[in-house]
Amino acid sequence: MIHGAAGLRPTFLVIGAYKAGTTSIHHYLKQHPQVFMSQRKEIRFLTYAGHERLPLSPVEFASLPWPVQTLPAYEALFAEAMETQARGDVSPSYLEYAEQSIIGIRAFVPEAKLIAILRQPADRAYSNHLFHVRVEQEEELEFRSVLRFEAEGRVRRVNGLPRANIARGFYYEALQCYFQAFPREKIRVWLYEDLRADAAGLMRKIFRFLAVDETFTPDVSIRYNAAQWPRLPIPPTATKRLRRLVGPFMRLLSKDLHRSASKHYRTLSYTQAPELDPALRSELTALYRDDILRTQDLIGRDLGHWLEQA
Numbered sequence: 001m002i003h004g005a006a007g008l009r010p011t012f013l014v015i016g017a018y019k020a021g022t023t024s025i026h027h028y029l030k031q032h033p034q035v036f037m038s039q040r041k042e043i044r045f046l047t048y049a050g051h052e053r054l055p056l057s058p059v060e061f062a063s064l065p066w067p068v069q070t071l072p073a074y075e076a077l078f079a080e081a082m083e084t085q086a087r088g089d090v091s092p093s094y095l096e097y098a099e100q101s102i103i104g105i106r107a108f109v110p111e112a113k114l115i116a117i118l119r120q121p122a123d124r125a126y127s128n129h130l131f132h133v134r135v136e137q138e139e140e141l142e143f144r145s146v147l148r149f150e151a152e153g154r155v156r157r158v159n160g161l162p163r164a165n166i167a168r169g170f171y172y173e174a175l176q177c178y179f180q181a182f183p184r185e186k187i188r189v190w191l192y193e194d195l196r197a198d199a200a201g202l203m204r205k206i207f208r209f210l211a212v213d214e215t216f217t218p219d220v221s222i223r224y225n226a227a228q229w230p231r232l233p234i235p236p237t238a239t240k241r242l243r244r245l246v247g248p249f250m251r252l253l254s255k256d257l258h259r260s261a262s263k264h265y266r267t268l269s270y271t272q273a274p275e276l277d278p279a280l281r282s283e284l285t286a287l288y289r290d291d292i293l294r295t296q297d298l299i300g301r302d303l304g305h306w307l308e309q310a
Contacts, residue, residue: 007072007076007079008078008079009074009075009078009108009109009112010038010078010087010089010109010112011086011087011088011109011111011112012088012089012112012114012115013046013088013089013090013091013105013112013113014090014091014092014115014116014117015091015092015094015095015101015114016091016092016116016117017096017116017117017118017119017124017168017169018124018128018168019119019124019127019128019168020092020117020119020124020192021196022090023041024195024220024223024224025090025117025195025203025206026041026088026090027222028199028219028220029088029090029203029206029218031218031219032207032212032218033216034086035085035087035207035210035212036085036087037088037090038077038078038088038090039077040067040068041090041091042067042090042091042093043067043068043077043089044064044065044066044067044068044094045068045069045071045073045074045089046089046091046094046104046105046108047064047091047093047097047100047104048066048068048104049103049104049108050100050101050102050104050107051097051100053100054099054100054103056100059161059162060097062161063162086210086211086212089109095174096174098175098177098178099177102177102178102181105182106181112186113187113188113209114178114186114187114188115190116175116189116190117190117192117194117195118171118189118190118192118295120192120193120285120306121170121171121284121285121288121291121306122276122280122284123281124168124169124192125165125168125169125284126165126276126281128164128168129143129146130273132156132163136158137156137161138156139156143276143277144277144280146163146165147165147166147280147284150162150164150165150166166284166287169288170291171295172291172294172298175189175299176298179298188209189299189301190202190205190206193305199220200217200220203218278309281309285307285309288306289307292307
């Protein structure tokens with residue numbers, strides 16, 4: 001069992017959802033002088049801690065890297081923080097695996113404030129697919145085919161793991177677990193649209209919730225982890241072989257030259273991702289309809305616009 005004397009631990013958690021702007025929020029929070037963010041995003045320790053008492057399935061467990069598996073290693077991530085700073089852990093696994101994560105939260109950071117960012121689930125599913133294409137874990141580019149493969153339980157040839165674009169968009173049950181486990185005043189739920197429409201305004205609300213100086217204005221001009229699309233349909237296995245060949249030469253470059261070469265590689269290799277087909281978006285949205293309606297009642301915010309056609 002994980003145990004140890006308490007050092008500095010997070011005072012707040014951004015629990016998800018995946019592909020809802022949590023990477024950008026992580027970087028914006030890091031800029032605030034009264035906030036300390038772990039250099040590593042997606043620590044997942046609290047999910048891992050809960051897994052010890054309520055095991056994930058072997059497939060679920062294998063699908064997540066576990067960068068931190070001990071309490072001392074978790075606390076070490078916050079060792080440079082000041083005790084007066086708000087300290088944050090951004091790990092979307094905490095929403096996806098709510099039951100296990102809540103066990104870990106109760107055990108190690110029971111007083112932490114909780115932040116969730118939700119995204120229209122059809123758009124979130126497509127963004128999830130684009131992410132897997134970008135990181136070369138998905139060899140099938142056509143989204144409708146990927147959804148069929150997912151329904152059939154077919155794994156990716158690249159990493160041998162199941163596709164999981166659809167399931168992560170059902171928010172109600174996970175959020176309900178959190179609202180049952182913790183006082184409502186400790187939980188805030190915002191939307192991805194809030195971030196896109198007025199990132200600075202959303203950050204002021206988050207700063208207010210965290211009880212830090214809300215007048216601080218972070219640089220929100222960069223959108224982190226944005227979707228990209230390969231210019232050429234080159235299989236991931238081929239690009240990985242190319243990187244293995246080029247890697248030794250890249251390591252000989254200075255840090256600035258390496259950064260410049262990497263930037264040019266991304267520019268030459270990727271372009272803006274195509275839009276989600278409106279008909280397919282409508283089909284997916286219909287699948288999520290009941291969950292959307294239950295979620296809006298739970299969080300007390302109208303999500304009717306999520307049900308509208310693109």
